[in-house]
Amino acid sequence: MRYVPYLLIAPFFLLFLVFGLFPMIFNGVVALRHWRLDDPELTGWAGTENFRRLLTDGDFGNALYNTFGIFLLSTVPQLLLALVIASMLNRRLRAQTWWRVGALLPYITPITASTLVFNVFFSRDFGMANWALGLLGIGTETPIDWRADKLHSWIAIATMVNWKWIGYNALLYLAAMQSIPRDVYEASALDGAGPWRQLWRITVPMIRPVVIFTVVLSTIGGLQLFTEPMLFDLNAQTARGGAGGEWQTVAQLVYKVGWKDLNLGYAAAMSWALFLIILVVAALNTLLTNRISGGRR
Amino acid sequence: MSAPSTTEARPRKPGTPPGGRRRTGAYGRAPQDTPAGVGTYLFLAVTTLFAAFPLYWMFVIATSTDEATAQVPPAVVPGDQFLVNLNEVFTLQDVYFAASLVNSVIVATTVTAAVLFFCSLAGFAFAKLRFRGSRPLMLFVVLTLTVPNQLGVVALYIVMGKLGWNGTLLAVIVPGLVTAFGVFYMRQFIVNSVPDELVEAARVDGATTMRIYWSVVLPAIGPALAVLGLLTFVATWNDFQWPLITLNGTDYPTSMVAISDLASGNYVIYRRVLAGAFVATVPLLVVLVIGGRRIVRGIMEGAVKS
Numbered sequence: 001m002r003y004v005p006y007l008l009i010a011p012f013f014l015l016f017l018v019f020g021l022f023p024m025i026f027n028g029v030v031a032l033r034h035w036r037l038d039d040p041e042l043t044g045w046a047g048t049e050n051f052r053r054l055l056t057d058g059d060f061g062n063a064l065y066n067t068f069g070i071f072l073l074s075t076v077p078q079l080l081l082a083l084v085i086a087s088m089l090n091r092r093l094r095a096q097t098w099w100r101v102g103a104l105l106p107y108i109t110p111i112t113a114s115t116l117v118f119n120v121f122f123s124r125d126f127g128m129a130n131w132a133l134g135l136l137g138i139g140t141e142t143p144i145d146w147r148a149d150k151l152h153s154w155i156a157i158a159t160m161v162n163w164k165w166i167g168y169n170a171l172l173y174l175a176a177m178q179s180i181p182r183d184v185y186e187a188s189a190l191d192g193a194g195p196w197r198q199l200w201r202i203t204v205p206m207i208r209p210v211v212i213f214t215v216v217l218s219t220i221g222g223l224q225l226f227t228e229p230m231l232f233d234l235n236a237q238t239a240r241g242g243a244g245g246e247w248q249t250v251a252q253l254v255y256k257v258g259w260k261d262l263n264l265g266y267a268a269a270m271s272w273a274l275f276l277i278i279l280v281v282a283a284l285n286t287l288l289t290n291r292i293s294g295g296r297r
Numbered sequence: 298m299s300a301p302s303t304t305e306a307r308p309r310k311p312g313t314p315p316g317g318r319r320r321t322g323a324y325g326r327a328p329q330d331t332p333a334g335v336g337t338y339l340f341l342a343v344t345t346l347f348a349a350f351p352l353y354w355m356f357v358i359a360t361s362t363d364e365a366t367a368q369v370p371p372a373v374v375p376g377d378q379f380l381v382n383l384n385e386v387f388t389l390q391d392v393y394f395a396a397s398l399v400n401s402v403i404v405a406t407t408v409t410a411a412v413l414f415f416c417s418l419a420g421f422a423f424a425k426l427r428f429r430g431s432r433p434l435m436l437f438v439v440l441t442l443t444v445p446n447q448l449g450v451v452a453l454y455i456v457m458g459k460l461g462w463n464g465t466l467l468a469v470i471v472p473g474l475v476t477a478f479g480v481f482y483m484r485q486f487i488v489n490s491v492p493d494e495l496v497e498a499a500r501v502d503g504a505t506t507m508r509i510y511w512s513v514v515l516p517a518i519g520p521a522l523a524v525l526g527l528l529t530f531v532a533t534w535n536d537f538q539w540p541l542i543t544l545n546g547t548d549y550p551t552s553m554v555a556i557s558d559l560a561s562g563n564y565v566i567y568r569r570v571l572a573g574a575f576v577a578t579v580p581l582l583v584v585l586v587i588g589g590r591r592i593v594r595g596i597m598e599g600a601v602k603s
Binding site for chain 1: 444
């Protein structure tokens, strides 16, 4: 009966090897080959050709630029707001559970569905965003065309991302906040620290592991952004991310190169490059967050 | 109308553990003990409104005529055209929406059931059985959590092609049958909630390992099964990128891909698209109503341990 435990854990390892690890490694092999869906004759080693092509590919550079732009516009406000909401939820509240479940509404909503709602929201002529901005006196002369340039499309997409993940991150922060010893707050309050000061000087440093965790999570998620930029396009199937690629992300470009241009080899090289970039950025962000949230006491 | 500065904290809040010491006034208290003021409620009300609004507005447009999306100020009250719009979505010739919903149900329930079974089995083995290599193997499981699977997507497509699964639901179902997160989550729960003595006693009575799993472990991990089941169902139902790639061009994709098909073309009819999107969101709203409290707890527990 010694083999029974191995049988119980076998399904995970088998499936991971076949559909997780092997594709990851094989992806590297595909990236070094010619692999076209429309021309099966063209096979064989391409060497570093696919990777060299990346360096001079304007589309890839543009997609990388967009991805980082949207990533910055989404991650930073998202985590800051989540922090503020969590600290509000961390007070003695009536209907506590109700507020927490409410924060999860965006989390359960399919991104495909919410992106399409936001499409209506950000339409140029009859959109609610422009209507609301009009009330503030912005864009009353010429309504903002959210799909016309980089900055506006990035803001629109970042709004969707933020809407989706703020509540989720707030719950992660809340969980960590509840295990902070009460004495710390009591002592600091006696020293005259107000709620705002307590949040930045006590709460954030003490929940640092979770902050780092969310930074890494949203780095990995943000740099792989796919559904929102895909469906923000009024003609989604083109996968272009705007007429001039204003908001085309790398994940979207991988899809376009692989399944619209049918060049799987080049798409594989792109996704490998993205993987390496994610690793570097996630590591940098971890270091940075660690310094910022723990540098002072 | 801020906090009344009484020394007595009202003890009817079951969520907050009783503090050891109480000081006079709200000043020397931890945030957890400070009753929320009007400002807090106002702030939370506004953010909750923002969280709910897109869903509400999805319904507004799904129940309206075309004019609702083409007027200023925008409509904010639901119309009476829901059945009309729904009928259009379900009778479209080139998008088989009803079939796609059935596919989503098949995929999400199969994956959820399998994840619960396989992950609880593996979690049980890692938590309660002694075998060579169990520690490094568990470490391996945890490490796989950091691997973004999506980035092997080109090669995964080629693998599925070799198996002949592209364009079939198998390509969507099989890779999701067991997850590293599920194994990790189940192990944590079983370590804490199934006493070793119980397992030992069952073993002494001559129970086989599977028998122990079935009659000792399973009855004890109901809450964990519920949480993992809800989270898995939501994630599987909402998955878009991989189904889009592997089910590309097939007549019967999952509902998320069908929704994106509805929204592709030169002229998108939003009342119709969002009627479809709303129908595909309803099952998740039901999940939230049934298990909201549990999902919240699951997410929060997952955070503390990671």
